[in-house]
Amino acid sequence: MIEMQSFSVSFGAGEALREASFVITPGDRLGVVGESGSGKTMLGLSLMGMAPDAAKLSGKLRIDGRDMSGASERDWQALRARKVAMIFQEPMAALNPLRRVGETLCEPLRQHLGLSRSAARARAFELFEEVGIPDPEARLEQFPHQLSGGQRQRVLIALALACDPELLIADEPTTALDANVALRITDLLVRLAKHRNMALIFVSHDLAAVARATAEIMVMYGGEIVERGPTRAVLDAPAHPYTRGLLEARPSPQSKARGPDGKRPRLTTIPGVVPQLHDLPAGCRFSGRCPVELPVCAAVRAPVCAVAADRTAACHALVSEGGA
Amino acid sequence: MTYYLARRMLSFALTLFAVSIVVFAAMNVLPGDPALTILGLDATEDALAALREQLGLNAPLVTRYFLWVGHALTGDFGVSHSFGVPVSELIGERLPLTVSLALSGIVLTVVLALALGVGAAANHGKAGDWGVMFLSQIGIAIPAFWLSMLLVILFAVKLRWFPPGGFPGWGEPLDAMRSLVLPTVALALVQSAVLARVTRSSVLEVMRQDYVRTARATGFSHRRVLWLHVLPNALVPIVTIVGMQFAALVTGTIVIENVFYLPGLGRLIFQSISNRDLPTVQALVMLFAAIVVTANFVVDLVYVLIDPRLKSRA
Amino acid sequence: MTRKLPSNLLIGAVLVALVVAVALLSLVWTPHDFAQMNIRGKFAAPGAEHWLGTDQLGRDVVSQLMAAARNSMAVAFIAVLLGGSIGVALGLTASAVGGVFEEGIMRLADLGFAFPALLFAIMLAAVFGPSLSNAVLAIAFINIPIFARVTRASANQIWMREYVAAARAAGLGRFAISRDHVLPNIAAPIIVQATIEFAVAILAEAALSYLGLGAQPPAPSWGRMLSEAQTLIYLAPQLAIYPGLCIVTAVLGFGLLGDGLRDVTDPRLSRER
Numbered sequence: 001m002i003e004m005q006s007f008s009v010s011f012g013a014g015e016a017l018r019e020a021s022f023v024i025t026p027g028d029r030l031g032v033v034g035e036s037g038s039g040k041t042m043l044g045l046s047l048m049g050m051a052p053d054a055a056k057l058s059g060k061l062r063i064d065g066r067d068m069s070g071a072s073e074r075d076w077q078a079l080r081a082r083k084v085a086m087i088f089q090e091p092m093a094a095l096n097p098l099r100r101v102g103e104t105l106c107e108p109l110r111q112h113l114g115l116s117r118s119a120a121r122a123r124a125f126e127l128f129e130e131v132g133i134p135d136p137e138a139r140l141e142q143f144p145h146q147l148s149g150g151q152r153q154r155v156l157i158a159l160a161l162a163c164d165p166e167l168l169i170a171d172e173p174t175t176a177l178d179a180n181v182a183l184r185i186t187d188l189l190v191r192l193a194k195h196r197n198m199a200l201i202f203v204s205h206d207l208a209a210v211a212r213a214t215a216e217i218m219v220m221y222g223g224e225i226v227e228r229g230p231t232r233a234v235l236d237a238p239a240h241p242y243t244r245g246l247l248e249a250r251p252s253p254q255s256k257a258r259g260p261d262g263k264r265p266r267l268t269t270i271p272g273v274v275p276q277l278h279d280l281p282a283g284c285r286f287s288g289r290c291p292v293e294l295p296v297c298a299a300v301r302a303p304v305c306a307v308a309a310d311r312t313a314a315c316h317a318l319v320s321e322g323g324a
Numbered sequence: 325m326t327y328y329l330a331r332r333m334l335s336f337a338l339t340l341f342a343v344s345i346v347v348f349a350a351m352n353v354l355p356g357d358p359a360l361t362i363l364g365l366d367a368t369e370d371a372l373a374a375l376r377e378q379l380g381l382n383a384p385l386v387t388r389y390f391l392w393v394g395h396a397l398t399g400d401f402g403v404s405h406s407f408g409v410p411v412s413e414l415i416g417e418r419l420p421l422t423v424s425l426a427l428s429g430i431v432l433t434v435v436l437a438l439a440l441g442v443g444a445a446a447n448h449g450k451a452g453d454w455g456v457m458f459l460s461q462i463g464i465a466i467p468a469f470w471l472s473m474l475l476v477i478l479f480a481v482k483l484r485w486f487p488p489g490g491f492p493g494w495g496e497p498l499d500a501m502r503s504l505v506l507p508t509v510a511l512a513l514v515q516s517a518v519l520a521r522v523t524r525s526s527v528l529e530v531m532r533q534d535y536v537r538t539a540r541a542t543g544f545s546h547r548r549v550l551w552l553h554v555l556p557n558a559l560v561p562i563v564t565i566v567g568m569q570f571a572a573l574v575t576g577t578i579v580i581e582n583v584f585y586l587p588g589l590g591r592l593i594f595q596s597i598s599n600r601d602l603p604t605v606q607a608l609v610m611l612f613a614a615i616v617v618t619a620n621f622v623v624d625l626v627y628v629l630i631d632p633r634l635k636s637r638a
Numbered sequence: 639m640t641r642k643l644p645s646n647l648l649i650g651a652v653l654v655a656l657v658v659a660v661a662l663l664s665l666v667w668t669p670h671d672f673a674q675m676n677i678r679g680k681f682a683a684p685g686a687e688h689w690l691g692t693d694q695l696g697r698d699v700v701s702q703l704m705a706a707a708r709n710s711m712a713v714a715f716i717a718v719l720l721g722g723s724i725g726v727a728l729g730l731t732a733s734a735v736g737g738v739f740e741e742g743i744m745r746l747a748d749l750g751f752a753f754p755a756l757l758f759a760i761m762l763a764a765v766f767g768p769s770l771s772n773a774v775l776a777i778a779f780i781n782i783p784i785f786a787r788v789t790r791a792s793a794n795q796i797w798m799r800e801y802v803a804a805a806r807a808a809g810l811g812r813f814a815i816s817r818d819h820v821l822p823n824i825a826a827p828i829i830v831q832a833t834i835e836f837a838v839a840i841l842a843e844a845a846l847s848y849l850g851l852g853a854q855p856p857a858p859s860w861g862r863m864l865s866e867a868q869t870l871i872y873l874a875p876q877l878a879i880y881p882g883l884c885i886v887t888a889v890l891g892f893g894l895l896g897d898g899l900r901d902v903t904d905p906r907l908s909r910e911r
Binding site for chain 2: 748749751752753754756757760761762763764765768837841844845848849850861864867868871872875878879881882885886889890893894
């Protein structure tokens with residue numbers, strides 16, 4: 001079980017993550033959505049103990065009941081890959097170009113699990129089969145530049161699964177892939193999480209992928225969790241104006257709109273841009289872009305309101321309406 | 325890969341060919357009469373004519389060029405005027421010293437530079453990093469021959485740990501090695517200042533790459549990530565500079581041998597200049613230029629060993 | 639809005655100003671005549687009369703160092719100007735003409751890299767005898783391929799700009815475009831390169847003069863002073879210190895200035911510091 005309590009990450013005066021609190025247990029599938037700069041990646045890195053050196057951390061982070069807030073790099077090394085694993089956005093860049101993917105995959109098997117060369121090799125073969133890489137024997141011998149983007153992401157998933165982690169954090173795992181491949185990778189992650197009874201944090205700004213992959217959702221903006229609840233319920237009836245904005249900005253499934261690069265266009269219809277870390281508003285961080293903004297919003301932080309039994313949202317407008 | 329190799333080999337051969345033309349032209353086409361240079365202004369016309377005949381200067385230039393290259397390929401660089409022995413023999417006697425000096429110099433350079441450069445990068449922004457950067461900035465500005473003199477003043481004149489110069493011959497291996505210590509250090513310190521900077525920025529660049537983050541996320545220690553994932557990827561620019569530095573080191577031996585009075589090829593070239601021994605100078609200049617070209621060729625081959633992406637390139 | 643100047647630029651500028659000022663001052667004033675011998679006053683200790691003492695012939699060390707600064711600056715200036723002009727001209731032409739001509743020029747430039755300045759100076763010395771002008775030629779020669787490469791690379795980028803296309807549409811010839819549009823726009827990288835090569839030239843002159851392939855006696859030169867000091871290393875080791883410090887100051891100054899100028903003019907190229 002992994003638990004964050006009022007966890008913050010700040011750089012100087014700017015808070016990249018503000019008082020995040022949540023609990024995740026084996027089998028949970030949690031989606032984290034928001035635009036770039038919303039703190040999603042910082043959340044993932046914090047769970048790996050990999051926030052940048054310059055960052056100041058505060059609050060509690062417990063992994064299996066153990067407080068990790070003051071943990072040393074060595075303590076974290078013992079947890080990474082074995083307890084918490086992570087895959088990143090750019091499969092093209094995330095594999096060492098000078099090593100055969102088989103070598104890359106065998107390294108943690110031998111180092112962390114102490115397998116022999118041949119046992120590691122056999123395990124790597126199984127992992128490749130598990131993540132759906134065809135002809136694993138030949139693929140293990142190849143270099144990253146010889147594989148397609150989707151295959152590389154599968155290799156990275158296999159690498160993340162190598163030491164049977166209890167939590168897999170997938171940071172924008174499908175963003176760099178084309179739509180069909182993205183869909184298959186998303187389904188693969190769900191299948192693996194269910195099959196292994198592993199917790200999954202699926203970080204994305206692709207709401208369709210999150211809806212497909214997760215049961216719970218957290219919407220982040222400006223380093224804060226602004227809304228959370230069951231994925232279906234939140235996406236069907238968003239309570240926070242930012243979540244509504246995200247949904248409205250989504251390209252409609254009918255139009256099948258694609259940008260010139262063949263990917264789905266970025267979310268652009270929320271007016272304004274995500275504020276920079278150093279000039280976040282003092283009050284609600286969505287103030288300035290919010291369509292239902294009240295006079296109080298810019299100055300005072302929004303309270304967290306229960307929208308339903310299992311749902312919360314942080315918004316002044318919800319208070320003045322007297323609930324949902 | 326075969327295509328890449330073939331291309332590189334062809335360009336290597338062409339460059340060597342072009343270099344030989346430049347050397348030959350510089351030494352033979354430029355105005356000046358070698359016979360006059362050798363015999364001096366008060367030589368008789370008969371003696372000059374006889375020497376021209378002996379040197380084969382009466383044949384057409386192109387013929388002389390091909391004769392020179394043809395002979396050189398079989399290891400025959402003609403006869404030295406001043407020593408009266410074949411140039412190849414002179415070179416053979418002195419080559420081991422120069423080669424030992426250049427090789428020990430490059431080894432020390434690489435060891436020092438990798439240690440300092442990787443150390444600085446690993447402590448990016450801290451005191452150790454600044455120290456290495458400061459020292460290397462100064463090191464780049466120091467002439468190797470002056471550093472040699474400072475080393476001599478300290479370690480030979482004041483402390484008397486090493487001889488100030490000279491070479492006892494390989495018959496005394498221990499003394500021979502002792503007399504090569506200061507020259508090697510003088511050669512390597514300046515070069516490693518350059519290489520340490522390159523190493524540092526290359527390592528820092530690689531440390532920002534996604535695959536390094538992947539390796540950290542897989543639970544490996546900083547040290548393991550640094551040596552197994554970062555350094556191999558940082559090597560490509562480092563190898564380029566090492567190739568260029570080997571060339572600089574080899575010509576650097578010319579200077580250093582003169583500072584330490586070591587009887588290598590560098591000393592020989594200067595003795596030949598003062599003796600107006602043109603065949604010897606020509607052979608040595610060609611040899612040094614060939615080493616420079618070869619070093620760059622070897623670098624291209626090493627790239628293929630380091631980077632699998634080059635192998636699969638058609 | 640003022641941008642903070644990089645510290646290497648400031649330190650480099652100060653050192654360069656110092657060396658250039660001393661070189662210029664030596665034209666009109668040195669404490670003593672740098673070539674004036676005084677055998678009885680040889681190896682004088684530093685004092686009010688001779689700030690850094692005298693050498694084996696009783697010559698004033700400070701005066702020699704000052705005169706040598708002038709010599710060093712002159713050699714570097716002429717060599718970089720000569721080699722740089724030829725290199726820039728070749729690079730501009732290669733870029734403007736393109737095709738086989740460009741390829742040929744660049745292959746020739748590659749060939750130039752096979753000859754370090756020292757080898758070229760050795761060839762010249764072997765044929766013509768050693769002299770300072772041969773050293774200048776040798777240093778100028780190695781600058782040609784360096785400037786040809788930098789110029790061509792920068793010029794090729796300019797040729798793709800729209801204002802060049804506009805100039806061509808207006809009927810300007812290739813050479814007029816090179817002169818009026820390309821050259822002014824690649825001045826920054828060329829000046830940066832020239833500053834760095836200035837430092838290299840100072841080092842090369844010192845090494846060649848030290849080896850006897852450059853400045854001949856009695857011409858003042860830091861390198862030659864060092865080669866004389868070497869024979870006296872047991873007797874007067876201090877004489878081997880000052881000229882070296884001068885070389886380091888000058889080389890460091892121009893090197894830092896070049897790095898600093900590059901950081902200011904082209905932040906993309908600036909190295910991670």
